[in-house]
Amino acid sequence: MKKKNCLLLFALFVVLSFLTSVRALSFDFEKKAIHNVVTLENITIPASYEFTITNKNDFDDTFRIYTLLAVTITPSQVEIDANSKKTFTLYVLPSEKVKEKCRGVCAIKYYIRNSKDVVTDIVRLEVLPLSSIISVELPESVKRDDKTVSIVIKNEKNIDLGNVFVSIDSKLFKGSKQISLKPRSSVTVILETSDEIGNLESGTYNVSFDFLIGNYTYSVTKNIELERYTKIVTTETKHFGFLGFTTTITKTNVGNAPEKVRIEVKKTRFQNAFTGYSIATSNIKVNGNVVVLVWEKTLKPGESFTVDVKTNYSLPVIVLATLIAGATGIYIGKKPKMIVKKKVKKIKTKSDEFALKTIIFIKNKGMEARNVKCVDYIPKFMNIYERFAVEPSVKEKNKLQWNFEKLEPNQTLLLSYIMYSKVKPVGSVELPKANVSFVDEKDKQRVVSSNKVLVLTS
Structure with missing residues (x-):
C-alpha cells in the first residue's frame, strides 16, 4: 500500500512539473539592432537595440535586464503597466576586458526577469578597431598650382560616432574641423593648400589625421604625392668693355624637382683664344672654326647656375701695338735724320x-x-x-x-x-x-x- 502511494505521489509531481514547464510566460519581448558595433578602443559609445516588452500580467510589473558578464546594460530595469507593452532603446557596452576577449562578432548573454519569469537571450554585436571603422580617402597626388584639396572621411560601420573633431597636418596643407560621423556615412573636408607648396620639392609627403572622439584621440597617417613640375628660367646679359665684352648666363630651377641644365656658348677659334670663364667647362666641342663651350650641372629646386664668359682683346691689341711700335721705331730708326x-x-x-x-x-x-x-x-x-x-x-x-x-x-x-x-x-x-x-x-x-x-x- 505504501509503495502504491509513493508511485502516485511521484506521478503527481511529474504532472505538476510538466504543467509548470509548459505554462505560458508572463511577458513577451522583441529586439532589433539599431547600432550593433562598438569600438575596441576605450570609447564609451555603446551598441543600441530597439526593445519591446509586453506585460501579460493583470498587474503592473518591473522587468530587470542584466548579465553576469562585465557588460553595462542600460536601462537595467523597466516598469510596464498591466497588459501593456513598452518600446525603448537598450544600450550595451562591454568592458575593456570583454572587448579584448570578444574581438569581431560577439554574443552577449543576458537575462530578462519579472515577478514571475526569467528569460535568457543573447545580443550580437561587433567589436572593431577604429582602423576598421574610419577610413580616409586622399587624392593620389596634388599639383603645386592646386589651391585646394578634397579629403573624404568615411564611417564604414553601423556605429554612431557623433561629433568628431579632426585635425589634419601636412607640409602641403593643414586644417581642423568638427564633423559628424553617422553610421555608414561620409564627410568631405576641403582644405586650402599651403603657401609654401610652391617651394617644396616633388615627392611623397605624410598627412597625419588626429580624430578626437569623446576623450579618445585616434591617429592615422596617409601619404600623398606632390607632382613633379619642371621649369628652367634662363637669363643672358652682355657687358661691353673697352677691349672686350662679358656674357653672363644664368639658369634657375623654378620647378620642384632636381633638373640637369646645360649652358652652351659658341666662339670662333680666334675669340676662344682670348676667352676666359668663371667656371671650368664640362666639355668643349670643336666643329671647324667654331668652338662650343659646354657647362652642365644638376640644380635643386630654387638653385641657380651662373657662368661668366669674358672675351678680352687686350692681349692681342697690346701685342699688335707693340709690333706697330717696334716697326715704327725701326722705321724711325732707319728713316734719315x-x-x-x-x-x-x-x-x-x-x-x-x-x-x-x-x-x-x-x-x-x-x-x-x-x-x-x-x-x-x-x-x-x-x-x-x-x-x-x-x-x-x-x-x-x-x-x-x-x-x-x-x-x-x-x-x-x-x-x-x-x-x-x-x-x-x-x-x-x-x-x-x-x-x-x-x-x-x-x-x-x-x-x-x-x-x-x-x-x-x-
Whole structure:
C-alpha cells in the first residue's frame, strides 16, 4: 500500500512539473539592432537595440535586464503597466576586458526577469578597431598650382560616432574641423593648400589625421604625392668693355624637382683664344672654326647656375701695338735724320727766256752731321745763271755741289740757283732729285735724296 502511494505521489509531481514547464510566460519581448558595433578602443559609445516588452500580467510589473558578464546594460530595469507593452532603446557596452576577449562578432548573454519569469537571450554585436571603422580617402597626388584639396572621411560601420573633431597636418596643407560621423556615412573636408607648396620639392609627403572622439584621440597617417613640375628660367646679359665684352648666363630651377641644365656658348677659334670663364667647362666641342663651350650641372629646386664668359682683346691689341711700335721705331730708326726738299718755280726774264729757280731745303733733325755734301743735277739743255745765294763748292756744266764741314742739330740750309734755256721745251720738264751725303754720329755714311720735281712748260 505504501509503495502504491509513493508511485502516485511521484506521478503527481511529474504532472505538476510538466504543467509548470509548459505554462505560458508572463511577458513577451522583441529586439532589433539599431547600432550593433562598438569600438575596441576605450570609447564609451555603446551598441543600441530597439526593445519591446509586453506585460501579460493583470498587474503592473518591473522587468530587470542584466548579465553576469562585465557588460553595462542600460536601462537595467523597466516598469510596464498591466497588459501593456513598452518600446525603448537598450544600450550595451562591454568592458575593456570583454572587448579584448570578444574581438569581431560577439554574443552577449543576458537575462530578462519579472515577478514571475526569467528569460535568457543573447545580443550580437561587433567589436572593431577604429582602423576598421574610419577610413580616409586622399587624392593620389596634388599639383603645386592646386589651391585646394578634397579629403573624404568615411564611417564604414553601423556605429554612431557623433561629433568628431579632426585635425589634419601636412607640409602641403593643414586644417581642423568638427564633423559628424553617422553610421555608414561620409564627410568631405576641403582644405586650402599651403603657401609654401610652391617651394617644396616633388615627392611623397605624410598627412597625419588626429580624430578626437569623446576623450579618445585616434591617429592615422596617409601619404600623398606632390607632382613633379619642371621649369628652367634662363637669363643672358652682355657687358661691353673697352677691349672686350662679358656674357653672363644664368639658369634657375623654378620647378620642384632636381633638373640637369646645360649652358652652351659658341666662339670662333680666334675669340676662344682670348676667352676666359668663371667656371671650368664640362666639355668643349670643336666643329671647324667654331668652338662650343659646354657647362652642365644638376640644380635643386630654387638653385641657380651662373657662368661668366669674358672675351678680352687686350692681349692681342697690346701685342699688335707693340709690333706697330717696334716697326715704327725701326722705321724711325732707319728713316734719315736729314730732311731734304726740292722746290722749283718758273720765273720771267727780260729776254723772255725759259727760266726756273730751284730751291733746296736741308734740315738736320738728328745729331751733328759731318762732311755734308749736297749734289744737284740740271737738264743738259739748261744753262746755269752764275748768281747764287750760297756759292757752290763745285760747278760743272750740269752739276752743282755744295760742301759743308758740318751741320748742327736742327740747323737749316737754304740753297738756290737759277737755270735757263733759250729754247722753250714743249710739255714738261722733270728735274732729278737732289742728294745730300753726310757722316752721322755713329760715323756711318748716309745719303738722303729729295723729291723729284715736274714742271709744266706751258
